[in-house]
Amino acid sequence: MNTPSPAPGDAPQSIARNRGFQRFWGARVLASMSFQMLAVAMGWHIYALTKSAFALGLLGLAQFLPMFLLTLVVGHVADRYDRRRIAAVCQSIECVAALTFALGTFGGWLSAPMIYVLAACVGAARAFESPAISSLLPGVVPRAQLPNATAWSTSATQTAQIVGPALGGLLYGLGAGPAFLACAVSFAIAATLSATIPLKARPPSRAPVTLESVFSGIAFIRSQPVILGALSLDLFAVLFGGATALLPVFARDILHAGPLELGLLRSATAAGALAGTIWLAHFPLRRRPGLSMFGGVILFGCATIVFGLSHNVVVSLIALAVLGASDVVSVVVRTSLVQLRTPDEKLGRVSAVNSLFIGTSNQLGEFESGLTAGWWGAQPAVLVGGVATIGVALLWMKLFPGLRDTRSLEREDAHATASAAG
Template sequence: MGTTAVDRDRLLDHPSFPVFWAARVLSALAFQMSAVAIGWLVYARTGSAYSLGLVGLFQFLPMVVLTLLVGHVADQYDRRRIVQICQLVEGLTLAVLAVAIFDDWLTIPGVFAAVLVLGAARAFEQPTMAALLPALVPAVALPRALAISSSAVQTATIIGPSLGGLLYAVGVTAPFVIAAVFFLAACGLMTFMRLQRSVPRREPPTLRSVFSGIAFIRSRPVILGSISLDMFAVLLGGATALLPIYAHDILQTGPWGLGLLRSAPAVGALTMSAVLTRVPLRRGVGRKMFAAVIVFGAATVVFAASTSLVVSLVALAVLGAADNVSVVIRSSLVQLLTPDEMRGRVSAVNSLFVGTSNQLGEFESGMAAGLLGAVPAGVLGGIGTIVIALLWMRLFPGLRKTETLSG
């Protein structure tokens, strides 16, 4: 017998899923608040697009260095404890930043050092958290669980930047203090998480096992195509990394406006998550993923060329909705096509691709904006995203022809 929608809803009633959901919301809130505060702080003190790019670079470097180690650790040790340690480190790092700002001894190199530590912690936290979810719900409920989890993150991404911007306007230390508290609260919640399935027996650490995540992805063109498409699309279409410049110089707004701009993609993504939760993606998922990336690129072009706050917010909302479709399809394909004993390593490599598109994309956008200006850099990036989507349709025909999320 097939599994009905009611059955799928009940499958998500595992007592640890709400704990996972709450911990992820708090962590996402803390990250978004701190991202707004760090971006505005760096640009306010330096006035440099290059400095904003360096923030992305220092977040990205730990992912490159630690990816293979992260994957093996996530498959070798208790994933809950790994996430807890990461959230503890993130909370303490932001607390130190708050003290440094309050006592007026924080320097820009000090901010970059803190960002490096945060990047290292997130390099472990993100793939490990992703590998945890399949152990909380049955496989049949995973796509729906991913959509619900995504909606939680997007809700936090709406609230976090706005809250971070408002708190920054109240006091520079405020967003760092609250973000630190949220990370520590998430760390505490992880203590109450119980897995539905036992952790399988782990293989001993070898060079082959450490690199097996890369080998696995290379042997699965559908997975390789989906995560590389996401990487290059967001890498080129990373105009959102320039939001402090757009808010300050082009749209003539303050920290509150920056918070709204950072929230807008999440508004679109949350709306799309609600749609996907009620109307799951069933057929033609490959074609829908490519269409979503093309819409993402077009929305990036509109945002980059806009001089109106309203138009910019609408473009960013459309961008976020399109990105959410791509993320849900990619995440579902990666998790459903990967055996549990490989999920840590595969999720780590996937996080490297995602980190490349986000953090390295911020660096690339900052450098391009420094050379060309923010508007030309954003427009060219959006056009590049569309070109990549069209090219990937030819390079990965298997992904284009994928009908269902099970491959």
């Protein structure tokens, strides 16, 4: 029997009434917002202690290295154990780390080395949390609602990226201790919500650990040209189009703006992305999602070029908002392809590789933008990055015709079987 597809206006409402998705969304909002608040507070505190920009770079490195080193391990863990418990344990560890930060600031014994150690603990916890929470969604909502749920889930992250830094800065104005304490409370609530998410599917079985199974996530992605194309397209698009890393330079030297405008510029991308996720939640990509992804990446490159050419704050804000909205198309298509085309027993390992692609593109993108800006200047670096992003999208359309021509987020064979059965 062929189940009719929900109308665009009905799907978000049915998802909103799903108790499991409500808790999933709440946990993701609180955990992401807490991390954004914690990142602001850690950054301010380490700079206040050291007065060193290099120390800020080490802080980011301390969080990134555990994710890079643990990629194969965390994916296997997510496929062998209850993903709700993994997320809850990780968020509890982050809660303890934030509480330690708070006690250290209240007691006056929080040193720079201690901050790096705690930051590494947070990075390791997030390394396990990210694939577990990403691969949890298919067990929370029906497959038919997964693209809509992915869009709403993405909106949780975007909301956190808008609210979290501002709230962290506001609380830090009251003192470092209260800011860290608020992070701890928020992480604790997120852990409680994660642990109590009801699942529609059984937790993954504990398959034997072998060398082949550890690397099976990478092997699966290599065997799926559509998924490999989507992941690598997003990787190189973000790698070359990392204009946001140079926002302080643009705000001060090109737009001749102050810190308030810099804050607005930082929020513009996330605000555009949030608007894009809400739009996609109501009007999901039902036809030719591959072409939509390529179109989004090309628009991302065009918006990057406009931002690089702009000398007006309003034009720059609009360009960054369009950049964020277009990037969401790529995020939703990539995430939906991974979740809908990956067997559940491998989803954690594939999601871990996906998380590594995202983290690597963000980190290397910031490095690439800073390096090219040092060579050519900020504006030429952004312009070259925007042109390179468009070039990558056009090249990938030829290299990955399966992604370009894909008609559904589901596997083509499964989609055809379902249509025949109907």
